[in-house]
Amino acid sequence: MSDEVNxxxxxxxxxxxxxxxxxxxxxxxxxxxxxxxxxxFDHHSGWFDKQVYAPYVTAEELAFYQPKSGxxxxxxxxxxxYETVCGLCHGSDGLGKPNQAPPLAGSEWVAKDAxxxxxxxxxxxxxxxxxxxxxxxxxxxxxxxxxSDADLAAVLSYIRTSWGNNSGxxxxxxxxxxxxxxxxxxxxxxxxxxxTPVERGHAVFQKxxxxxxxxxxxxxxxxxxxxxxxxxxxxxxxxxxxYTKAELIAFISRGERNIPRKNPAGPEPPHFMPKWxxxxxxxxxxxxxxxxxxxxxxxxxxxx
Amino acid sequence: MNxxxxxxxxxxxxFALFGARVMLADDQPLDAETKARIDKYEQGPAxxxxxxxxQTIQDDYELFSQxxxxxxxxxxxxxxxxxxxxxxxxYVKRMMHKPGSGIDASDGKKIYEFLVYDSSVRKKAMLxxxxxxxxxxxxxAAEAKIxxxxxxxxxx
Numbered sequence: 001m002s003d004e005v006n007x008x009x010x011x012x013x014x015x016x017x018x019x020x021x022x023x024x025x026x027x028x029x030x031x032x033x034x035x036x037x038x039x040x041f042d043h044h045s046g047w048f049d050k051q052v053y054a055p056y057v058t059a060e061e062l063a064f065y066q067p068k069s070g071x072x073x074x075x076x077x078x079x080x081x082y083e084t085v086c087g088l089c090h091g092s093d094g095l096g097k098p099n100q101a102p103p104l105a106g107s108e109w110v111a112k113d114a115x116x117x118x119x120x121x122x123x124x125x126x127x128x129x130x131x132x133x134x135x136x137x138x139x140x141x142x143x144x145x146x147x148s149d150a151d152l153a154a155v156l157s158y159i160r161t162s163w164g165n166n167s168g169x170x171x172x173x174x175x176x177x178x179x180x181x182x183x184x185x186x187x188x189x190x191x192x193x194x195x196t197p198v199e200r201g202h203a204v205f206q207k208x209x210x211x212x213x214x215x216x217x218x219x220x221x222x223x224x225x226x227x228x229x230x231x232x233x234x235x236x237x238x239x240x241x242x243y244t245k246a247e248l249i250a251f252i253s254r255g256e257r258n259i260p261r262k263n264p265a266g267p268e269p270p271h272f273m274p275k276w277x278x279x280x281x282x283x284x285x286x287x288x289x290x291x292x293x294x295x296x297x298x299x300x301x302x303x304x
Numbered sequence: 305m306n307x308x309x310x311x312x313x314x315x316x317x318x319f320a321l322f323g324a325r326v327m328l329a330d331d332q333p334l335d336a337e338t339k340a341r342i343d344k345y346e347q348g349p350a351x352x353x354x355x356x357x358x359q360t361i362q363d364d365y366e367l368f369s370q371x372x373x374x375x376x377x378x379x380x381x382x383x384x385x386x387x388x389x390x391x392x393x394x395y396v397k398r399m400m401h402k403p404g405s406g407i408d409a410s411d412g413k414k415i416y417e418f419l420v421y422d423s424s425v426r427k428k429a430m431l432x433x434x435x436x437x438x439x440x441x442x443x444x445a446a447e448a449k450i451x452x453x454x455x456x457x458x459x460x
Binding site for chain 2: 034038228229230231232234235238241242243244260262302303304
């Protein structure tokens with residue numbers, strides 16, 4: 001032991017940590033990696049545009065390779081409409097979602113004749129139905145009522161020829177006929193011109209099936225399991241109190257996908273407010289807001 | 305050698321890249337703008353120091369704390385950019401009319417009066433900014449509503 005005493009300055013001293021700078025090569029390597037990473041991003045990120053994936057670099061390049069005409073263009077358009085209007089509930093894979101929407105892949109409803117199928121997006125569908133041997137008891141708003149005949153034909157053709165479905169395309173003319181059959185009681189253009197905004201708004205309320213969830217004259221809705229709003233779709237008769245017209249139109253346009261749950265551990269409520277902006281026209285939205293504002297019970301005053 | 309400067313540079317570069325990625329990233333929720341706005345409010349303080357307010361307004365603050373925190377964080381209204389009486393009237397009514405809110409007309413009025421009173425004290429600069437942008441009639445109406453609340457509570 002005694003010979004080791006001489007080896008170091010003081011064997012009894014506390015050990016200390018000395019200070020050493022980060023080696024230059026690590027900094028250089030990191031910078032090189034950072035640079036390579038930036039180059040990689042530059043080539044593959046498409047400037048972070050959510051539409052652009054490898055091997056495309058920009059949205060313009062992606063657009064260039066899209067089909068411009070013919071059946072492929074219709075199919076691409078149908079897919080685009082599907083993702084905007086239908087996909088949120090029925091899923092991009094057409095498999096539906098439990099308690100929200102039945103599957104379209106392999107569904108016997110999709111295989112029906114064009115007029116029967118078109119009736120679902122045009123008029124909505126409410127109540128108990130059988131799909132592929134399972135019962136579904138839900139309410140679908142007429143999400144297709146605001147689509148043009150061409151858009152509706154494109155999206156239904158897409159549904160009928162995707163995910164293993166093989167029922168053939170439908171035409172815009174068939175959609176026009178189906179629409180006429182569904183909206184037999186809807187006011188004509190001449191009738192609409194004579195109506196007040198509130199009356200037109202009521203027609204809009206009926207046309208898009210708002211009553212299916214919010215009730216006749218918006219007096220209270222269907223039950224919405226585990227929704228924080230007392231497990232029901234809210235009535236709309238007091239929107240005049242809580243919204244300016246611009247706020248109300250903005251809300252209807254953007255919808256509300258996330259409905260707060262009454263029991264946070266419980267299931268997701270089956271109904272939510274769809275994004276109506278792409279479906280209902282600007283003029284119709286204005287009339288609809290006027291109609292909803294007119295519903296406030298007369299003589300009720302909260303005093304503030 | 306002193307490796308501080310390159311490290312700071314590297315850190316700044318990485319931070320800038322990260323920041324750019326976060327800013328450019330496309331958010332999943334339907335309305336990212338509203339979400340960002342609400343998140344900003346909710347990060348602020350969750351309580352108000354009401355010790356200098358009249359006692360009845362302090363009671364209303366208790367009611368506000370209890371009712372409004374049923375559905376959202378209290379820091380959301382506290383730090384929001386609403387300050388004018390018509391804004392509070394509209395938002396309190398919007399919330400109280402939700403089924404199951406448990407806020408009746410008299411509760412709603414107390415909450416509204418608390419928010420108007422508090423905004424006229426704690427958010428005075430914001431409120432004055434909003435009043436300055438209003439038309440003469442709207443401004444007079446808003447000031448009358450603020451005065452009404454102050455007259456009711458200050459003279460007790």
